Amino acid sequence: MTAKNTLCLWFDKDAQAAANFYASVFPDSRVVAVHKAPADFPSGKVGDVITVEFIVMGLPCVGINGGTAFKQTEAFSFQVCTEDQAETDRFWNAIVGNGGQESVCGWCKDKWGVSWQITPRVLLESFSHPDPAAAKRAFEAMMTMGKIDVAAIEAALKG
Secondary structure, eight states: OOOOSEEEEEEEEEEHHHHHHHHHTTTOOEEEEEOOSSSSSSTTTSEEEEEEEEETTTEEEEEEESSSSSOOOOTTTTEEEEEEHHHHHHHHHHHHHHTTEEEEEEEEEESSSSSEEEEEEHHHHHHHHSHHHHHOOOOOOOOOOOOOOOHHHHHHHHH
């Protein structure tokens, strides 16, 4: 990759499967390169996939198969801005339906433990709504949701 700043994600052993999944779900995403270990290492052997270069929605990433020493946490997440309910549903359902987990306020985890915020644009814009009461209603509505309901956010904004 030629990017000066690349996001590195730690996986136990499934970096290539994760990268392939992300490339199949998100636009402007692809696997760039798969690198195999030239020698044995603590969590694998020569010839095992050690790193995978990939792009998720234009963001350069590398996945490292580093073993079980570190786990994913919600302290890091991909935030995906969606345009409507259909796109929100498509991304959410792909992640959760492929062995992932639902969470709250638009958050979910994929089966590798990577956190995702599937966030409709209307929700992001609601936080800076010129009417503070409308922003508060939208925020309070979001706090009751797992997957974000665009119509409910729009209704909250209208009061």
